[in-house]
Amino acid sequence: ASAAAVGMPAKRQAVTNPQNTFYATKRLIGRKFNDDEVKK
Numbered sequence: 404a405s406a407a408a409v410g411m412p413a414k415r416q417a418v419t420n421p422q423n424t425f426y427a428t429k430r431l432i433g434r435k436f437n438d439d440e441v442k443k
Contacts, residue, residue, distance in 0.1 A: 408416050417424040434441050 407413075413424065414426060417426055431441055
């Protein structure tokens with residue numbers, strides 16, 4: 404397994420590996436699981 408990337412390396416990885424990259428997760432806090440933005 405590969406190591407977790409944090410910060411700018413994670414943001415750069417989003418271009419080459421979008422399926423396995425989480426970013427901007429703070430905007431999901433407090434939302435319902437069935438919210439359209441969360442489903443994306």
